[in-house]
Amino acid sequence: MCSLEKRGNLFILTLTGKNVEHRLNPEVLSSIISALSRAKAKSTRGSALVTVSHGKFFCNGFDLDWVNATGSKQEAQQRFDYSLDCLTQLVQAFISLPMPTVAAVNGHAAAAGVVIPLCHDYVVMRRDRGVLYVNDLEMGLKIPELYMAFFRAKTSGWALRDLVLRGLKIKGEELLKMGIVDAVYDGEEGVTNAGMKMADDLARRKWDGEVYAEIRKGLYSEFCGMLGIASKAIGTPKL
């Protein structure tokens, strides 16, 4: 489902999810949330988190096998809605994490799976493989207003339109031009190492984690507002 390793100042979260596509269901989401809680409990100034994954997929979205393995359409809808609620809790956990975060995207991320890398402060991606694919439009699903607010916090203008309104499978190089990823690298090892190095460099700034998280929440002010997440003011400058 996922594993958390601590290497010096770095927390390394490895996504395995359900099956080779690293799909998300409430159990998987809950285990990632737990891992983030553990990282938070052990965090200090100078901590950072990097999320990695291995293989062809980073995360291909919700576990639709689980969603549909019920007797009725109604129950399936309930399972889907529940998965979405769990995802929202995970997003909240990421954006309140008291340390800088980097996602190293080794492969495809689709649907709900796109949200995971985007909840990180920085995204590095493979140049030679992997796409981000927001396929809600193709699936005939409306993107919830809360997630539109989430996407609006990460991008705007034509890049936002291309991300959500065009059914595009967008590669790393293009995402770099769109400003959605910060850098691209060749090979799984290349992107994973780059992600770890970036996290290390950020960790070295030794930021106050609590303040970092509050400033970060400000960048998601619309999203946080919709969820009723209050922001805390911290006003004693450490010079």
Place this chain on the structure above:
Amino acid sequence: MCTLEKRGNLFILTLTGEDQHRFNPDLISSLLDLLSQVKAQATSGSVLITLAQGKFFSYGFDLDWAQAAGSERGAAKRLQDMADLFKPVIATLLSLPMPSIAAITGHAVAAGFTLALSHDYLIMRKDRGILWMPEVDIAVTLPDYINALFKEKIGDASVRRDLFLRGLKMKGDEAEKRGVVKAAYDGEAEVREASWHGEVYAEIRKGLYPQLSAILGLSHKVYAIARL
């Protein structure tokens, strides 16, 4: 501390002196007072230009004054007080009934950057001066109105992230490239030098009617400030 001069249609607001132009309650009050005067004397064709003397545009709130409170709690309260006093300055700039230009002649940091960003047009030096939001480095959060200002003025989410979460010190050419300032100029002479007559007036006037200028195919370049 700060002065206001009127030259024809131009209101020139200057942060005076060679110091860091730190916003303490006195300077904030003066700024508010002068901006209120600008608002009161506005006519059609008025323009505001804000600039500073010396190496600094402004280094933000007066943290020395905050710490002189003697305790952590006292310092936090003084910082909050300055943030509260500063809000009407930003509100006045946002509702100023004329175009406004910030000529960033030196470092614009924290509340100093915020003051500049509250103007319609930002121009700065390419060779000197940085834009910087150091709050993440000194471990304080941002007042809600400053957060909202940056969100609405800077469209690029990765720029906002770099400014707020990375504490990026942004020089003129990067600021111009990434859309934070309108133009960056080499050297103080270029930024400061302008003729009050002819070209500058025309450019500023074009600045009064950006939509009309676009329809007429007039290119628009904002020059710098007159020699003082």
